[in-house]
Amino acid sequence: MIEFANADSEKFAIFHTVYTASNIFYRFDWNEQVDDTIDCTSDKNIIFIYDDKNLLGGFVLKENHLSYPFVAAPFDNRKVFWDIVLKYAIQASGQRKIFLSEISEVDTKEIIQSCGAILKHSKQRMIRPTEQCAIVLNDGFYFDNLLISDKTEIIKVIFEAHAAGYTSTVWEPDINEIQTAVERRFESFGRTNTLYMSNTVKTKENSEIAGVCIAGIYPDSKNYSTRNFATIHQVSVKPEYQRKGIARAMMLKSINDASPMSPVITLGVLIGNPAEKLYKKVGFTPGPSYSELIFTT
Numbered sequence: 573m574i575e576f577a578n579a580d581s582e583k584f585a586i587f588h589t590v591y592t593a594s595n596i597f598y599r600f601d602w603n604e605q606v607d608d609t610i611d612c613t614s615d616k617n618i619i620f621i622y623d624d625k626n627l628l629g630g631f632v633l634k635e636n637h638l639s640y641p642f643v644a645a646p647f648d649n650r651k652v653f654w655d656i657v658l659k660y661a662i663q664a665s666g667q668r669k670i671f672l673s674e675i676s677e678v679d680t681k682e683i684i685q686s687c688g689a690i691l692k693h694s695k696q697r698m699i700r701p702t703e704q705c706a707i708v709l710n711d712g713f714y715f716d717n718l719l720i721s722d723k724t725e726i727i728k729v730i731f732e733a734h735a736a737g738y739t740s741t742v743w744e745p746d747i748n749e750i751q752t753a754v755e756r757r758f759e760s761f762g763r764t765n766t767l768y769m770s771n772t773v774k775t776k777e778n779s780e781i782a783g784v785c786i787a788g789i790y791p792d793s794k795n796y797s798t799r800n801f802a803t804i805h806q807v808s809v810k811p812e813y814q815r816k817g818i819a820r821a822m823m824l825k826s827i828n829d830a831s832p833m834s835p836v837i838t839l840g841v842l843i844g845n846p847a848e849k850l851y852k853k854v855g856f857t858p859g860p861s862y863s864e865l866i867f868t869t
């Protein structure tokens with residue numbers, strides 16, 4: 573008999589860390605993965621699934637948004653698992669549409685093939701060691717720091733780059749969302765005093781911002797306990813200045829600047845984004861993919 577039971581976030585985090593299908597966020601530290609799961613699930617509806625008191629797995633459901641699924645060994649029938657989970661989500665939420673996020677590749681295939689869900693998009697984390705790299709920047713440009721006084725222009729550059737790039741084929745860029753994201757990174761990287769890992773490239777002719785690279789270390793970075801991992805949050809070049817080596821130069825500068833403090837640097841990319849080729853050329857290696865999907869009855 574199938575039963576659903578609420579679980580506390582710490583117990584859920586331990587089971588999720590052990591049984592999750594893949595390490596989609598490149599976590600290398602046990603405490604970081606457990607603590608991060610606790611932080612992300614503490615205010616949500618955490619569910620364990622049992623069959624005659626045998627644990628089948630678990631997930632998090634907040635309204636009609638489902639995330640953090642795991643299938644617990646020795647049970648391994650993902651078709652049955654997702655049939656149970658999605659029926660419960662529809663009934664519990666009272667909605668005909670369920671949004672699924674941070675779903676591993678193996679579960680993404682199962683949900684699409686067996687349940688008829690629609691894929692919104694897939695992402696992956698990429699990672700590379702930090703080191704001192706040789707940087708080449710076109711003579712018509714120069715590096716500058718990420719300045720608060722430039723924030724409005726920075727937001728505009730990112731919006732224009734997204735509107736003309738691959739992102740616009742997945743969702744419509746929203747300048748207000750970009751502004752919120754930029755302000756959050758200014759605040760977060762400011763708290764760790766690592767905003768210096770970011771940079772802009774400006775034109776020598778009129779000091780116009782041609783490209784932006786926002787990087788730093790988040791306050792809750794815990795990898796390897798004593799070594800913080802840097803992250804490149806954003807790499808954007810205005811359409812008229814693309815294909816001039818600016819994105820590559822900005823990323824290499826962030827890698828250089830992060831190296832004294834962080835052993836590695838990470839970033840996220842949409843699967844299918846041509847920028848993935850550039851990231852690989854700069855030395856990043858991709859991790860497992862994870863997806864967002866929509867299931868509708």
